[in-house]
Amino acid sequence: MWARGDYTQVGERLLPMGAVLLDACERAVGGLTATRLVDAACGVGNVALQAAARGATVTGVDLTPELLALAADRADRAGHQIDWVTGDLADPATADRATSRGPADVVASCAGHAFVPDTAACTAAIAQMLRSGGLFAYTAWERWPDDPFGRPLAPYVSVCSPDLMPFAWADEQVAGARLTPFFDDVRVEHRRHDWEFASARGAADWVMHVSPLHVAVMEGLTPAERAALRGRFVDAFTEHVDGDGAVRWSTPYVLVTARRR
Numbered sequence: 001m002w003a004r005g006d007y008t009q010v011g012e013r014l015l016p017m018g019a020v021l022l023d024a025c026e027r028a029v030g031g032l033t034a035t036r037l038v039d040a041a042c043g044v045g046n047v048a049l050q051a052a053a054r055g056a057t058v059t060g061v062d063l064t065p066e067l068l069a070l071a072a073d074r075a076d077r078a079g080h081q082i083d084w085v086t087g088d089l090a091d092p093a094t095a096d097r098a099t100s101r102g103p104a105d106v107v108a109s110c111a112g113h114a115f116v117p118d119t120a121a122c123t124a125a126i127a128q129m130l131r132s133g134g135l136f137a138y139t140a141w142e143r144w145p146d147d148p149f150g151r152p153l154a155p156y157v158s159v160c161s162p163d164l165m166p167f168a169w170a171d172e173q174v175a176g177a178r179l180t181p182f183f184d185d186v187r188v189e190h191r192r193h194d195w196e197f198a199s200a201r202g203a204a205d206w207v208m209h210v211s212p213l214h215v216a217v218m219e220g221l222t223p224a225e226r227a228a229l230r231g232r233f234v235d236a237f238t239e240h241v242d243g244d245g246a247v248r249w250s251t252p253y254v255l256v257t258a259r260r261r
């Protein structure tokens with residue numbers, strides 16, 4: 001699914017969230033220099049590249065080879081030496097390959113691991129990658145019922161269903177229950193991610209042609225349904241148009257840290 005659309009454009013917009021995540025990692029472990037960090041579900045390597053720039057020894061793991069190829073190209077151009085592992089984050093063999101040079105001090109996942117359907121296996125694999133006392137830090141979107149990215153989809157897909165979507169990782173009780181078997185000191189902060197598009201129509205086009213998740217939904221619709229959905233997106237984004245015509249809003253997410261027992 002994640003090779004649909006143009007994830008690079010999504011990733012660029014998530015760079016500030018990746019920086020927030022790495023700032024939290026640095027505060028928790030006292031700087032990333034000489035730490036071994038795994039960017040879990042790394043996409044085009046947003047966190048991986050930023051972590052390498054901050055001095056970490058980095059491995060990026062993702063299921064989607066097309067995105068890892070883009071990540072490797074970005075790292076080469078930036079002069080960063082990063083290991084890339086293609087694999088399912090819920091598979092212990094992936095965890096083994098990602099830590100073949102030694103256990104991680106930090107596993108960071110920016111709106112990433114939350115998309116892995118087998119949450120128990122994914123949590124176990126992340127725990128497997130970390131040394132005792134190591135840090136797991138992640139961000140995850142909070143529910144979208146009123147967000148212009150999510151609300152227009154409601155008639156077409158159960159986008160707010162915990163089965164399909166990653167939102168449960170943003171629920172403090174659910175996250176705590178999932179992490180408790182392996183982690184202590186679970187801390188949850190609520191943050192917001194800012195979005196800006198030049199116009200409501202531009203935002204609707206972006207969502208329909210660029211965002212892999214939305215493009216995947218579009219593929220299951222008839223042309224008439226797609227046209228209707230575009231109208232719903234334009235209406236939803238129009239609610240957030242400022243005086244200069246630009247669309248601005250923010251989407252809530254959580255920043256979670258936990259310590260491997």
Ligand SMILES: C[S@@+](CC[C@H](N)C(=O)[O-])C[C@H]1O[C@@H](n2cnc3c(N)ncnc32)[C@H](O)[C@@H]1O
Nearest residue numbers: 002011041042043046062063064088089110112
């Ligand atoms: C929203 S993107 C986040 C990418 C990246 N962390 C970022 O900051 O841009 C979700 C990522 O999860 C990856 N992913 C989904 N399921 C996965 C799985 N089972 N194992 C590993 N990666 C997975 C996708 O390929 C995609 O790159």
